[in-house]
Amino acid sequence: MKKWSVAAMIILMLVFTSTFSNSAEGTDTDWLKRFNDYDADQSQAYDGAGHVGPIPRLGYTPSNVYGWDESYVLKGYLGVYRATKNEEYLERFVEDVDGMFAQLEDFQGDGFESWWTSVYSIDQIMNGNMEKDSIYYKDSNGAYMTDGWYPYPWYGGKGSVYRTDEDKASGTYSTLVQNSEGENFVSAYTIIPNYTPGKQYNFKFRAKNKHSDDLGKIMIVRQDTGKPIKEFSFTNNEWQSYSVDFKTPDIAGLQLRIYLTNDDTNDPDAATYYDDLSLKQYGEYIVHEGMALTAISEFIDIVYQDKTLSKEYTKKAKEYLKILEKNFVPKWEQHWAEWEHNGIEMGVFKFPFDDTARMTQINEYFPFNEPSKGITIPHNQYAAAGRTLVNLYRITKNEAYLDKIQRMGNFLKSSLHIKETDNGDAFVWNYWDNSGQQWDFGYFRYKSEDISHANIELGLAVDLYQIGTVFTEEDMMKFTSTFKELIWQGDYSDPRVSMFVDGSGSKNYSVLISEWVTLSQFDKEIRDISVQLLNRPRDTFGSTYGMVLIGNLLRYNPDLLTQ
Incomplete structure (x- = not known):
């Protein structure tokens, strides 16, 4: 929860080129300076409260800020830490997480502490803008x-x-x-x-x-x-x-x-x-919690795996794990559904049966203000939760976590389609798919997934591959083809990406490729493409997103620190 004073900002700018050094070389790099510039910039949001909060005008921080902003900050810290082993980034991480957890509250009185927002719920007021007469x-x-x-x-x-x-x-x-x-x-x-x-x-x-x-x-x-x-x-x-x-x-x-x-x-x-x-x-959203807790659960795993870190980090990791297993895991159990299709076990989380379940894809016809209650949530939403559960499985070896993530992975994999390219098969998929089960009803718009939400689904696939289940190395290569042959527009002199995973849409889309850069562990050309995209004349993303981009890039390409 960084509230940077003007004096502190000046000092930080003076030391950016010397303080956060590469542990091997003893010198800063352009990538680290850029990361720290993003960090200083994002900390000034919301009147200096940063993306941890509480936001002054509200007195709390809506869960979507944690899901779509602070989660990137946290992932960025961990990525840069993995690349540099500089514990300064872990210190910043813990400071932010402590601030976030200090705001947990049993807001709905259901016995589970959480963050919340009303932004994504169904609007119960018809014609609230008064534009239509009677x-x-x-x-x-x-x-x-x-x-x-x-x-x-x-x-x-x-x-x-x-x-x-x-x-x-x-x-x-x-x-x-x-x-x-x-x-x-x-x-x-x-x-x-x-x-x-x-x-x-x-x-x-x-x-x-x-x-x-x-x-x-x-x-x-x-x-x-x-x-x-x-x-x-x-x-x-x-x-x-x-x-x-x-x-x-x-x-x-x-x-x-x-x-x-x-x-x-x-x-x-x-x-x-x-x-x-x-x-x-007001509602609690599994996608917001999943996004924020993915990095927090990853931190716990890092600490548990590295016995050389201080006991203070171990204490924090145990504290965080207790919070996750007490609140996040049991809260969403009532919305879990599983089934078997052609002998393959599958499972997903569903929307709660209340007014927080707003999805416009099926609300285009009367009744307009009837939410998508009780149906399968879009791929990115369960994938965010799944990534947290993957880390919890790494930490605890709890078979119940493994069962859930395998079922979600199987459903995601069954939703992927092969598209032939000049250089091999690629995966394409939709933003949202009907499970085919009796709880899914109404009209699903099967539109191609955009490359931004696809980061979360790709992240789950890579996580599952890394623990040796559901996704194979061959699958990873199909994802690399999706990026290189469909999303990337192939011109280093004029670097561009498409809006959707099938290569359609705007060819000058914002560089929202935070998890796509992780495919550089399988194909180094993706590292080169990512660097070219990130070095476009101007940023096409916010400072929080810049942090996760650089964090993931350096995690899998630490050699960039010496270039």
Whole structure:
């Protein structure tokens, strides 16, 4: 959890060329300097909190930041440590992990500590941007209402509750709640179509009052009692974003409503504008945890294998292992499914049966806001968890871990397809595949996997190969052909990669090849290609991703430290 002061930043920049030295040569290299520059840069994110957090404006760090940013930082540290044996990188690693684990919390009250976010959940608000009008109110005295929202009182004409283009936060329209003389309560409301009982939700909206002394107000109301379970008031007369958390009732099947009101009932001229509303469940995501814990479990394995490291690292490794086996492993067991196909044992994790299970691939038709509950998750999501379990198996030799990773590996391998190239067969595959089992339903879009998400699946395949199961050396060579013959566009003078593993899509895609560079252990030409891509005139990725790229490159090509 690095909070770099300005003075510290200046000192670091002065010593970058001398402090982090190659253990063999005693001199720094361009690769290490670049890595440390990335590290210093990423530590300034979120007002200096870095990607460990907590993020100041939130008070916590959403799990997606750990999954898609900090995980790269951690992997980068380990890669550079493996290449240099400089324990400074392990010290940075432990500092970050301690900061992350300090924020673990039993947020959902299920007995398992975790990180969480609402970003990836189903939005329960239809037409939250207020752009679509409702045919039901077009002739109601000029009161054009917003689709999915209803006016109260129902007989209100223009002058009470209606959609308007006179002031909006974004787009073309907002909804105005304008008080009317003689009315005790005026509101726009919507019915929450479904909710997961007893869970935390986040309601976000943008709003402004017509006058500086007006009092806008939102209410989340149980219709069986007519009483609010959450109220929030505000006086701002400029557009502002608001975020309100609440917990749903423990009972399923109740009707919940969101009311958008103005609480100045004695002032007929008081009014409030509303726009850009969303309602999402807070959730825990196996892909975010898997990404973050892959490096943490790898650290434990490194420490357990290297008896020369200090006892402090051993103490930390044991502490981290206890946390993983207490929280990560048992939490997701309820979402595990396994089967046999043509004599081959397979298994996957499935989406939880709640509103966190958002995948747009099958939500293109009515009902739009019905999540992908209980179906097989995409390849990258179970692969992230699988990589953590591979490391746990290395550490503990627990056969239960081996069984799961072999089953996931078998399913992944069964989803690969052969594509012939001029220089041998290559693997191509989809972003997401139906397991063919009874729990999978609906429409799966079988689109080619992009090279970014493919890093995670490739990482699992390489991990399994390294422990001698599921994937063979012949398979590894097919993956190298995927990179060299399909993804890489073959021109060293103008280095480019395609967007998808089958070679389709943009030919100037960002160099998101963090795990593809690990194939250089099988084919040194991939090292040369990767170096050429990384030395393009400008970076096409963020500093956190730059760290994992260089970390993996140096891990498998430590000779670059002397060049």
